[in-house]
Amino acid sequence: MGPRKCEVCNEALSKYKCPSCLVPYCSLVCFKKHKEIPCAKPVSSEEKSTPVPESLVERPLTAEQPGDVLQKLQLEAIASSSEIRDALKDGNLQKLIYNIDGSPDAENELDKAMGAEVFRTFTEKILSAATESSQL
Structure with a gap:
């Protein structure tokens, strides 16, 4: 195609x-x-017939510092990055993100995910895209 x-x-x-x-x-x-x-x-x-696990229901997000919240331009840069989109095709990375998102103790899952090279590389790409867009 x-x-x-x-x-x-x-x-x-x-x-x-x-x-x-x-x-x-x-x-x-x-x-x-x-x-x-x-x-x-x-x-x-397939998704229509599959019930959403309770742990995946949206929960409120909090940030300790206002500067910890990404701005719209930064989010758009991350979403439009082909490098990040390509990284998200990795099954291992998808599983790590799914485990973090679905965990009642997401912070602990995030700490565990940081032990994986694929996740660390992914987070570096996100930080780089966010930083570059904030400097424009």
Whole structure:
């Protein structure tokens, strides 16, 4: 399957897909325009029939310092990074993230995940993308 056309501008070939709804887009400008309208990940027929474990229900997030919260531009840079998206294709990394997200003691799971090279590399890529976008 070859490159698809950007579904936001309908002009350029898409290089990326929205992490939420998988709509193809070509640039950060198109990503921002797409995100003006809320979207959601398409639900597969398998997911429709699978109940969501209680541990995966959204829980409130807190930050000790306001500076610990990423800004919108930083989040967009992370979401549009092909390097990060490629890293997320790794099954071992997916399992580590799933374990952290589904754990009642996420901080402990995060500490354990930091022992894995694939997770440390992934976090370094995220920090690099966030740092680069905040310097623009």
